[in-house]
Amino acid sequence: MDYSGKRKKMRILFIGDVMGNSGQKMVQEYLPKLKRKFHPQATIVNAENATRGRGINEKVYKAILSYGADIITMGNHVWDNPEITSFIDSAKKIVRPANLPAKQVPGVGYVIMQINQQKLAVINMQGRVFMTPSDDPFAVATGLIEKIKKETDFIFVDFHAETTSEKQAFTWFFDGQLSAVIGTHTHVQTNDARILPQGTAFLADVGMTGPYDGIIGMKRENVIDRFLNQMPTRFEVDEEGRANLSGCLLDLGDDGMAKKIQTIQINADHPFEE
Amino acid sequence: MDYSGKRKKMRILFIGDVMGNSGQKMVQEYLPKLKRKFHPQATIVNAENATRGRGINEKVYKAILSYGADIITMGNHVWDNPEITSFIDSAKKIVRPANLPAKQVPGVGYVIMQINQQKLAVINMQGRVFMTPSDDPFAVATGLIEKIKKETDFIFVDFHAETTSEKQAFTWFFDGQLSAVIGTHTHVQTNDARILPQGTAFLADVGMTGPYDGIIGMKRENVIDRFLNQMPTRFEVDEEGRANLSGCLLDLGDDGMAKKIQTIQINADHPFEE
Amino acid sequence: MDYSGKRKKMRILFIGDVMGNSGQKMVQEYLPKLKRKFHPQATIVNAENATRGRGINEKVYKAILSYGADIITMGNHVWDNPEITSFIDSAKKIVRPANLPAKQVPGVGYVIMQINQQKLAVINMQGRVFMTPSDDPFAVATGLIEKIKKETDFIFVDFHAETTSEKQAFTWFFDGQLSAVIGTHTHVQTNDARILPQGTAFLADVGMTGPYDGIIGMKRENVIDRFLNQMPTRFEVDEEGRANLSGCLLDLGDDGMAKKIQTIQINADHPFEE
Amino acid sequence: MDYSGKRKKMRILFIGDVMGNSGQKMVQEYLPKLKRKFHPQATIVNAENATRGRGINEKVYKAILSYGADIITMGNHVWDNPEITSFIDSAKKIVRPANLPAKQVPGVGYVIMQINQQKLAVINMQGRVFMTPSDDPFAVATGLIEKIKKETDFIFVDFHAETTSEKQAFTWFFDGQLSAVIGTHTHVQTNDARILPQGTAFLADVGMTGPYDGIIGMKRENVIDRFLNQMPTRFEVDEEGRANLSGCLLDLGDDGMAKKIQTIQINADHPFEE
């Protein structure tokens, strides 16, 4: 698959859960390079763990945009940094899970961005299995799709969920209605990138951007201790060591359906190639 | 990475969760081909879902061995087919999770197989996060390793668990003491195969062998309905459609530590190449 | 508290989770006696486990009504007996959780029954903590209350949930808007019956009606074995031994608010007194 | 049941989860009065939430002893106050769950206290359903009982667990081997106090000592907000309002088996009677 030269109707670059400074630095360093290499029209970055591993504050939100992100998506950690409630309603480029309790939380569950003559809707959605309760993602997405389809057929979903079954069920159910459903939350990239029969691209998890030698990005010692003794510990981002960037690249056709999907990893075992 | 020619001290082929007839057929068709291509000295197959998606009976146990498996590992579904309690204690090539309640269940948690002059220990272990209670995998593995190390340094662990954090924590904790920790259970292959600094190979999940167009191998309709209406349904393996095989290949050196790890997928999007 | 003579505006008898034949027989024997003793205007019976411990079929539905129940409420086991989908839409006196996925399931989440000149609304609601996903009970109840209040201020909620925190939070949130919130699901009666400051009666769990010497009504051996060996077992109602009836009695005033709440237990340690 | 005059071989007073200053004050005020009224030989107090609702520090540990407690039991919140690791090994009258990871945590899982010519063992045990992983309570208790029986037949267990099924299964399994299994953790007293056929007293939950108008002792607003919007909040003990004390009284016979069990509640709806 040679993505470097040709252009489909729309090319999207998605970068998974940015963890702390380690993840921010990877975005800062490699997002420009990825853009030069792949020329995406839209870049989406999940940043639910961008500020010290827990949520995002305004400074980091702006920093990630300044590195080249167009839209920032979140997940179950969206409210972990309390600062977010003070800027999310004025921020125009951040999306929190759309199926959080209706009328109870600030922010929006999707945005529509303009790309030349095209519009791209970016939805953030949260799963329910092994996660805190939220509104039904199937029902909420059905409503959103109906609404968004009046404006555009280019619809990207960051589906933030724990289990592979929920991610697969969601994507198969909406196959042909969404451009892509890309999972986040497990912090490990899956090896199942594919395009379903009706044209929806799927990847169960895009993986994490941040510490390469931590445990889901956190310092190993703390996490291991928790498993060993079940005592409470405050996990901290493993900021010192080697870092990793995880992402994927999508090519959408005229009809908004996916033509290609390719995973991206940049780390010591997979160095970036210009 | 060219695995076809050279030989390390030991090459292991591991095939992930075989689902129903669909998965069995893939093993029957491709395991001989994979052996011809890669010449592994040991082949391990996780078959916790081999008989109609739930556990394994004796007929299927023998069938999978006849296709070329040396050792069969299980997982949380080990007891789903009640027939297993009648043959597991006489079967010599099946391993159930080692950290099930001590003294309460039949079967064994590891086996040591002889390969020419070499011995390979195969341990099956179950995670605890988002799973039914079991004994502490860290404590149980510590005890087993101490015991097994007297016989061999070649130790393969099929770690059957839900979360990436538990799989990563377990592997980092035992880095340098185990040849490989390969995850199963999510039925989706991850894209994180690597060798940790002290020599333990890791893959968070090897993926599933069976239906390619189901949801974790089950018929889509049933699973989707459950997500839509939360009503109880009996899931059934999607036996009709296209199939998939997921596995990985490991090369171990003289010291039992991993030299190489490579994932394997055979399906419509990744056809087998001789 | 002497309830035998005087009458408030409305007296309600509520009987908790009927388990199998054991529970049915207790209702058959004691419901008439309880009615003679307490003269409730309305009798509500949770029967989510009435048919062999799993759901309810039409025969048992009719039997429980024939014993004197006016309304039957359910819970997370509502669909366990598949027969229910064939009669729930024509049955007029059965209520399933109101916060099941909107538009995806049959049945209704509340009924309004006529009692002389009075109307009593009976709502069934399901919790979300440690339970399968459902719609937000706080949001759904808010909508239902707004609607029902146009007809009547007498509103009884059977809140079927696992945790005490969710039950308490729900009741305090709606204190003054609901006549009573009585919990079900744990099968153990709590000792916290009280009337909150704005007039809503509360009991975290009314308890179970059925086997007195089982484990939550199931045969002990099976349940204990499951805890010991974590192997799958089919639980069966302990139909042979002694039985128990759990309930509560509510007195509501003119304004629909509670004036009194009293628990009821009938078993070998608490024999029925005429 | 008149407990005021006569004495069995041993009378035990158990007071449930002390929450913050509110709970401490109730113990300070009423424990002396309860002792004067009931003359227990041993007083056990669960204090896992005694210091600001999260764990216990040394000052509060000593305060509760000074109010008259002989032994303090804990639960899943045992490590919440980090100070505990500095004094638990020198403290002689505090018991943490016995089935925490063996060899990984400080403190002890049981103590044996001397009461005149008698010895009483006090075990703290933690459930596994809907709780963080721990060692098998059935297996650990089996080992402890075997060991303790050499010294005494008077064995009290504070079983700290979420579900009624696990509490009932544990107690029925050990019926005749333990003097009493009294549950804690849900913070709501259950109405199921009884003595099982072989003589073990059982109460699924003894309830909480602390705020009477909070939600499981926490300020209502915070907890309700969490249920409404699913946003993270720091819960705080509702220190301002009315308070409650929950406990139970046990009478054991010569053989260590229970003769009587009675619940205790002191609050605005159940004032203390001398």
Ligand SMILES: [Fe+2]
């Ligand atoms: Fe997340």
Ligand SMILES: [Fe+2]
């Ligand atoms: Fe994340």
Ligand SMILES: [Fe+2]
């Ligand atoms: Fe599996």
Ligand SMILES: [Fe+2]
């Ligand atoms: Fe599994």
Ligand SMILES: [Fe+2]
């Ligand atoms: Fe029930």
Ligand SMILES: [Fe+2]
């Ligand atoms: Fe239930």
Ligand SMILES: [Fe+2]
């Ligand atoms: Fe507590």
Ligand SMILES: [Fe+2]
């Ligand atoms: Fe607790």
